[in-house]
Amino acid sequence: MRVMIVEDEALLALELETEVEAAGHDVVGQAASSSTAYELAEKTAPDFAFVDIQLLDGPTGIDVGKFLASKNVPYIFVSGNLKRIPDDFAGALGAIEKPYTMNGLQNALDYLALRVEGGEVPSPPPGLILASEVA
Incomplete structure (x- = not known):
């Protein structure tokens, strides 16, 4: 699976990338802002994405998610504040709350890859x- 990571905290993005690759998937790139995320999605056509809500340019992760959904790219939110997710989840399959454990992330990734x-x-x-x- 080709995975895109949209996360403004560099250490978290790197940890997530390591876990995704350890699970046998390819990371097509990381984006810390919405503009970079849009460009990356257009350029790489990912199969899946992890999206944080709060990015360098503000709480724009929801807009990035809606953009990904419009391109038929499944994604989940990874956020420290799940209350910010709209009731309709903006087209996301779901969410993982930060902080998460590496084991929890690995289990979620295995499930999501199958799905x-x-x-x-x-x-x-x-x-x-x-x-x-x-819902």
């Missing part, structure tokens, strides 16, 4: 809040 690739999906792991569960 995105159209495989049979088990029950979602703890820590992954699916949009369909709150």
Whole structure:
């Protein structure tokens, strides 16, 4: 799976990239602002994205998410404040709350990869809040 990371905290983005690659996926790039995220999405056509809500240019992650959804790119929010996510999840599959554990992230990534690739999906792991569960 080709994964895009939209995160303004460099250390968190690097940790996420390491985990994604350890799970056997390719990271197509990182974006810390919405403008970079739009460019990266257009240039790389990712299969999936992790999107933080608060970016360098403000709380623009929701707009990035809507853009990704319009391009049929599945994504989840990764945020320290899940209350900022709109009720409709802005087209996201779900969310993971920060801080997360590496084990929790790995379990969520395994589940999401199966879901995105159209495989049979088990029950979602703890820590992954699916949009369909709150709808």
